[in-house]
Amino acid sequence: NEMEELVAIFDQAPGVQDHKGAGKAAFTQGDVRFDNVTFQYPGQDTPLYRDLDVSITPGSRVALVGPSGSGKTTFTKLIQRLYDTTTGRVLIDGVDVRDVTQDSLRAHIAIVPQEPMLFHRSLAENIAYARPGATQAEIERAAQLANASAFIERLPEGYATLVGERGVKLSGGERQRVAIARAFLADAPLLIFDEATSSLDSESEVLVQDAMHRLMAGRTVIVVAHRLSTVMELDRILVFSKGALKEDGSHAELVRREGGIYRRLFELQSLEG
Ligand SMILES: Nc1ncnc2c1ncn2[C@@H]1O[C@H](COP(=O)(O)OP(=O)(O)OP(=O)(O)O)[C@@H](O)[C@H]1O
Ligand SMILES: [Mg+2]
Known part of the structure; x- marks a missing residue:
């Protein structure tokens, strides 16, 4: 059907192919390692990353x-292997991401994007996208955990409400909570959260943060963070500048660093540099 076609398009990265003999990913830890990674985007003159080495401990929560x-x-x-490295390897639980099928790789990674895409289908179908075949009870449970059930149940048609053009229009915070509900259903060991750049209304902000806390428990989490409040409570902060990893440490460590980038951002109370 229409949704499956869309999903097939989104899951396919241009130029990235499953290798012959690629196995099915079976990650449980969410141990992520960049091993001497150099990466240059097609069409760019210079690499973005050069010899990047990063190792993320399972269960840790890291801010970018x-x-x-x-x-x-x-x-x-x-x-997510949306691109292949130019040289070097990306490993999850010690397995090169090129050695597993893209489908199985991405099934182990839950993503809450900055601006979640919703399909022109019902809210229930939008949540179940992460796990086709999920029961109504499972969908409602995920919505509850995501702080999405209250606004959904207030709609006249509840979970059957259509989203988009001919259906209900959701706010940014509501869409993010639908994406969080998807991630609960996906129940993946590795979670990537791309925080919204523009601020949500303050009620939504609190509901999103609260739901995210619940979702982070027991997973390895990587957050592209724009809010100082988010960054401060994570275990580790990676500070990038022009593709180079400039600083790596906890909030407490990095604010103490004389002349440090993070320290300066903290003093300006802005993470946008
Ligand atoms: N598909 C692409 N093709 C070519 N260059 C790209 C592509 N995507 C990103 N870049 C370039 O790679 C660099 C890093 O981009 P990236 O999206 O990782 O930045 P970012 O830190 O996430 O920035 P932002 O805070 O604006 O989201 C930028 O110079 C960008 O222009
Ligand atoms: Mg970005």
């Missing part, structure tokens, strides 16, 4: 911080 264009989103794209 840095100015626009510094390479935060690209980091999350290489984990």
